[in-house]
Amino acid sequence: MFIKRQLAIIVMMSMGFLALSGYFLNFPTLREFTDKDAPQWYMIIAGFAAFLGCVNLLQLHIQKVAKKQENWQYSIFTLLGFLVMIVFGFIYKNVDAPWGAHLKDDGSAFYWMYNFVYLPLGSTMFALLAFFVASASYRAFRMRNFEATLLLISGVLLMLGRVPVGAIIPWWVVLFMYISFIFAIIASKIKDKRIFFISFLSTNIIGLVLGTQLKWNITAPLFLSIPSIQEWIMAVPATAGSRAIMIGIALGILAQSFRIITGRERSILGD
C-alpha cells in the first residue's frame, strides 16, 4: 500500500522543496536540475496531460454516439471536427514545409481549417459576451446597497472616461453628477421631500452661477473632466483595492504551497 499512497506524496514534497531551494542554494547540480531539466520535464508531462484531455473527449463523444444518448447526432460533428484536424495535422499537409512547421504555413490545410473554422468560432463565442454584458447590465446590475452604488458609479465613470465621447461631456453635467451623488447619500437623512428637492435645485443653480463666474466654461478644471476623473480612479482607489487583493491572494497561495511542500495537501492526489 505504501507505493500507492505515500510515494506520490514524497515525490510532490521533494519536487516542491527542490524547486524552492533552487532559488537559494548554490549547488551547481541542484541549479542544473531546477533551472534546466525540471522545467523541461514539467512541459513534457503537461503536453501528455493535453493528450489525455483530447483522448477523454473522444471517449466521451464516441460513447455518446454508440449509446445514442441525448443529442448524439451533434457529437458526430465533434468527432468529425477532431478527425479532420488530426488528418490535416498528421497525414495530409498539401504544402512542402517540414512536418510540424506545416501547421503554421498559410498554404497548409491545417492552417486553412484554423483560419476559416476555428478563428471565427472562437472569436464569435467571445463576441457573444458583449450581448450578455448588455443584458446583465440591464437586468442584473442593481444599486442594492451603498457598495453596489460605488461599484456602479466607478464602472460608469470608467466606461465613459476611456472612450473619446467622455472628453466632450460638458463641465456642468459633471457638476450635476457630483451634486446628485451627494444628495443621494443624504437623501435618507432629510425626511421632508419638499425641502430635499428645493435644496437640491438651489445647489445646482448656485453651482452653475459659480462655474460661469470662474470661467469654467472656457477651461474646465481637472476634477470636472471625466477622462481625468477616470485616470484618478484607476491610479488611486483601484490601485489600492487591487494591491490589497494581490497581497491577500499571494498569502493564500503561499499558505497553500506551504501545505503542498510539507505534504499536508492530500486532496489533490485524492487520498
Added chain:
Amino acid sequence: MNELKQYFYFLIIPLIVIAIYFLNPADIFVNGNELSFVSILISCFMIEYFIQKSKNGEDIYLRPIPAMKAMEEAVGRATEMGSSVLYVPGIAGLDEIDTISGVIILGHVAGMTAEYESDLHVPCCVPIVMEAARESCKEAYLKKGRPDLYNDRMVHYVTDDQFAYAAGVNGIMLREKPAAIFYQGKFYAESLILAETGNSVGAIQVAGTGSSSQIPFFVTACDYVLIGEEFYAASAYLSGSPEMIGSIKGQDYVKLLCMLFIGAVFLFSIFNYFEIFTFDMMTLFKINIEGYSVN
C-alpha cells in the same frame, strides 16, 4: 504542547537557521535575495506554529463568512425542488491554487448532496481536474456512507477550450435547469456567460474565485460571492482539517506583519526625508540573484 517545546520550535530554530544563512558557510547560499529568504522563513514558521496549535485541538476563532451559510441553504433548496446541483470547478489546471480550493469545496458540497440525496453534476474543463474531482466526490460520498449514490458519470470532461466549455455548461444548465449552481475555482471571461444563463434559469448561485477580474461579474449576477481570500478561507473552513484552519490563522498574522511592514517603510521614508533617522530602507529590497548564472 508545553511552553518550552513550543518556544524551542518556533523561536530558536528559525533564529539558528537565519544565523546559518547569514554566516553562509562554504558559500552554500546564493546572495542577493536575503529579504526573500527571511520573509519566506518567517511566514512558513508562523503558519507552522498555527497549524501545530490547531492540530493540538486548541480552538481557533475565525469570523463567520456569509456566503458559507448560503451553500447549505442552496443545496437544501435544490433538494426540495427535486432538481439537480451543478458545480463548475473553473477552467484552470491543478497547478492553479484556486482549482485546488474548488476541488476541496466540491468535496464538501458532494457531502451535502450525498446527505440530501440530490443529484450532482460536475462538468470539468481540464482532465487532471476531472480526475481530482472524481476522487474528491468519491471520498465525500464514502465518508457520508452513501457510496451507492456516487457514479463516475456525475463528473465528466467537456473540452479543453474555454469557450466550448462555457457553451457546453450553458447547454447543461438550459437542459437540466438546476436549482443551485456553484462556481468555485479559477475563472476567466466565460464567467459572465455562465452566471447570466444561471440567472435566467432562476438558480441560487454561489460563486467563489481568486481571479479578481471576474469577481465584479459574480457580484452583479450571483447571490453570494466569496471574494479572493474569503474563497481560500472557505475551503479551509469546509475541509475542517487542522492544517487548513491553522494556515488561515497563520496567514492572518502574516498579513498583520505585512501591514506593520508597510507602516514601517512609510514611516522610515518620512524620517529619512526629515533626517531624523537616516536608514535607507530601499537597500533591503533586492530580490534578484547576483553572481550566479546557469550557463
Added chain:
Amino acid sequence: MILNLDIIGVWLSVLMTLCILSYLYGDNPFYKIAEHIFVGVSAGYIFALTWWDQIWPNLFGRLFPSYVDAGFDFSPSYIIPLILGIFMLFRLIPSLSWLARFPIAFIVGMAAGLKVYVYINSNILMQIQNSAIDFSKSGWEIFNHILILVGVISALVYFFFSKEHKGAIGTVSKIGIYFLMIKFGASFGFAVMGRISLLIGRFEDLINYSSEQYNYATPIILISMIILLGIWSFQNNKSEKNN
C-alpha cells in the same frame, strides 16, 4: 463569381460566425452544430500543436536525436518524463489509474515550490517597497500616495479573519470594502469595454465579407439563415404544442 479555396473559406467562416450568433435567438440546431464542431476542432488543434511543437521536438528530439533532429543531443534522462507522461495516460485504464498520481505529484509539487518564491517577491515585497513616500513628487501626488496606503491597509483589514468586524475594526473594514468596490467597479467598466471591442472586431469581419469581392457572403447567408431559423422554430413550437 470567382470560386477558389479562399472564397469557400470566407463563406464557411461567415456561416460559422452567424451560427454562433444565432444563439442570441435561442439554443437552436445551428448553434449546437457550430458548438460541437468548435469543441472537436479545438481539441484536434491542441492535440496536433502539442505534438508537433512540444512532444516531438523536446522529448523525442532528445531520445532519438538522429531520427528527429530537433537540434538536441541525446540525453537518456528524458526516459523519466516519457514514463511519467505515459503514466498520465494510464488514467484512462481504471486498474492502472493510480500510476497517474506521480505525474500529478510532479506538476503540483514543482508549481507550488516556484510559487512560494515568486508570489512573495513580486506580489508582496515589491508592493510593500512601493509604499515608501517619494518626496521629490508634487504635493498632490504625495496626497494620492498616502490615500493608496490608507486604501491598502483598510482593504487588508477587510480580509482579516481572526477578529469579528465590530467597533474600530468594523469601521476600518467598512472603508476597506468601499475601496474594493471602487476597484470592482473599475474592473466591471473595463470588462464591458473589452467585450464590446470583441464584438466590434467580429462585425468588422462580417462587413468586410459582405463586399462584392466575396460574392456578398454575409447578406446571402444571413437571410437564408433567418428563413431556416423561422421554419425550425415554427415546427419546434408546433411539435411542442402537441406533445
Added chain:
Amino acid sequence: MKRFFTIVGTIDRRIIFLLIGLSVLIPLIKPNWLELPIKIDNNTQIVYDSISGLQEGDKVLLSFEYGASTKPEVHPMAVALLKHLFAKGIKVYIVSLWPEGPIMAKLAMDEIIASDLFNIEDGKDYIMFDYKVGGSIVIKNISDDFRGIYKQDYNRIPIEQLQIMEGVYSVEDFDFVFDFSAGVPGNAEWVQYACDPKDVPLSSGCTSIMVTDAIPYVESGQLKGILAGMPGAAEYEKMVYDYLTNELTNNNEYINENASITKGKAFSRMSAQSVAHLVMVIFILLGNLSYYYQRKRG
C-alpha cells in the same frame, strides 16, 4: 409614469441584444458620422516613451499570449508595436506561450510584410519560435536558459546558423520584453517569473479585463506602462502612425521611401466603442430606475 417603468423593466432580452448590435454596427458602416479626437491615456504614453527610448540594434523579446477569442483587442497593438520597432531598426524575437500564439504572430508579421514598409528578413531582423506547453514554467525556462528549449526557429532552422541569435542565452540578454496577454500565462507571470528576478524592463499590452489586476505592477514600476484593450491599441496606433509619417519625411533609413502608410481602423472602432458605451450606461440607468419603481411599488 410607473406603467412606463414596469414595461421597461420586462423588455425581452433579444431587444437589448438588437440595440447593442445596432449601436456597434452603425458607426462601423458609417465611420464619418461621429469623428471624435482620440485622447492619449498616460499609461499608453509611458509605453510609447519607453519604446522610443530603445536604440537601434537593441534586442526586444515579444511574447504572444492571446488567441482568436481576444484578437480584436490585442492584435492591433501587436501590429502597431512591430511597425514601431522595425522603424527603429530593432531586432525582434517572437515566442508564443498560448496554442494560438504562433498563428497570431504569423498573421501580424504577414500584415507587416504585406505593407512593405520595411525591408526586413527572417533570421536577420526578426525570428519566430514554436508554441511550448507549460505556461509560467516556460517563462522561468526562458529567463534561465533560453537555448534549453528553443534549438530551432519555427522553420526548423538551427539557431546557431542564424546571425540574430548571437549572444542570446537568457532573458537578461534582451533590452526590453513586451508581452501581449489575454489571460494566464500573461503579464503577471512575466513580471513574477522573468522580469522581476532578472531585472529586465517589461511592458505589456493586454485585454481590458486584465488591466485592473495589472495596475499595481504599473504603479510600482514593475510594468513600464500598459496598453489597455482596444482604446489603448487605438491610441498607440495613432501615435505610431504620426511617428511613421514624420519619420518618412525626414527619410528614416529603415522605412522604404515610396511606402504608403495606411491610417489604421482606430477612429472608426473608437466611435463604435463610444456609442456602445453610451448605450450601456443608458441601460444601467434604465434598469436601476425600473428596479427602484418596482421596489417602491412592491
